[in-house]
Amino acid sequence: MRLENFYQASQQAKALGKALNYGIEAIAADKELATHIQQALVWLKFLDPPVDGKFGPISTDALVEFQSTMSTIYPDLLEEKGFLGLKTAQVLIETSPDEVPSPKIDFSRADLASRLIQYMARMNYRISVGDKRYNIIYVEGMNADGSTNSDVINEFNDRRMVIEIPSADLVPVIRGNWEATTEPGTHYTFNPMGRGIEYGAARIAFGQFKAWKVGTHYGSGAEPHEALVQETAISVYRDKDRNGIRTGDFLDTGNFDINQHWGYDYPHNDIGMAGAGCLVGRSRAEHRTFMALIKQDNRYQRNQNYLFYTTIIPADDFIAKFPG
Known part of the structure; x- marks a missing residue:
């Protein structure tokens, strides 16, 4: 399924008082979904090309890094760390590269x-x-x-x-x-x-x-x-x-x-x-x-x-x- 389809299904599940969550194995089993997540992560510069639809350790690390980085804006992303849920899907879809917060690097040493x-x-x-x-x-x-x-x-x-x-x-x-x-x-x-x-x-x-x-x-x-x-x-x-x-x-x-x-x-x-x-x-x-x-x-x-x-x-x- 497409990432947008997953997001819509997650919204429907939430309306019924349920949660639709995909672990890494479930993402990897759906090549179309894996591909769309990779495309989003590449666009947002959390993942390096190529996009191949194979959701392994490198893509997993990129997803977790995305969730950790964006949690400074959306704290509830940390509740979905390491899997795909409603909030992660929403933020992946709606975020543009210029909205990704820069890391808070400590430049105080001025060395x-x-x-x-x-x-x-x-x-x-x-x-x-x-x-x-x-x-x-x-x-x-x-x-x-x-x-x-x-x-x-x-x-x-x-x-x-x-x-x-x-x-x-x-x-x-x-x-x-x-x-x-x-x-x-x-x-x-x-x-x-x-x-x-x-x-x-x-x-x-x-x-x-x-x-x-x-x-x-x-x-x-x-x-x-x-x-x-x-x-x-x-x-x-x-x-x-x-x-x-x-x-x-x-x-x-x-x-x-x-x-x-x-x-x-x-x-x-x-x-x-x-x-x-x-x-x-x-x-x-x-x-x-x-x-x-x-x-x-x-x-x-x-x-x-x-x-x-x-x-x-x-x-x-x-x-x-x-x-x-």
Whole structure:
């Protein structure tokens, strides 16, 4: 049945002094109903696509998260936590994305982690909240302490960061802060590959993309290693004039194998052949730590094909909006 049909049947049951409740097994047994609930949860950004009508642990978690979040407006939703009842059906049907309350994140520390999450909120980026739900962030032109640098070409002068917002206190915490680059080095700027031969080397656009899953980065084939590999389209600027900046460059969208891999322990001041436009952590050891951490994300634990969001931020704009 459709979600609207369930809601109508629940209203009729209530008029007779009864309650119509569907547990998870009952939802899963009705593919049409499961599909409609998933569609609502995806639209409200509690569940990631695809919608497949299979109501398992991931969809269940999304439904419970929806009920918990919306209970700040509709307290009686907590009485239906973990199953589908009249109120849950009504709120699923009637709620629009802009009516979903934002999590009450504690920004009182005003430290680097809090300011980065505040920046993401200001930019309307998706923020992952809860235990082992990690926010992957790259800040271009920033040092480890949050200060800016000159962001010159061909240096590992950016940061790869992972921030968690634990459920207990909702205070953002940095779980990882490593040397990285979001830009190609001089080698591939002047010797681009693939589509870059015609249009210029790729330099990822600032913003947020849900595009990466755990896989293997092959690169030249000499040293394959575990990485986050691009699975869906992202936007990049094409540095056809080879000046190392985005201004005036052609914006290109697609799958260009912009992976998140390691930088082969190249020195800080020489990206060498480690970066052709990928998001690159300088050292092998730090990259392994990064991968081990994000694989603890409970969404990945439930779905090995989970697509990770990644946010790319310019340090100068971040500092201008949220100075330390």
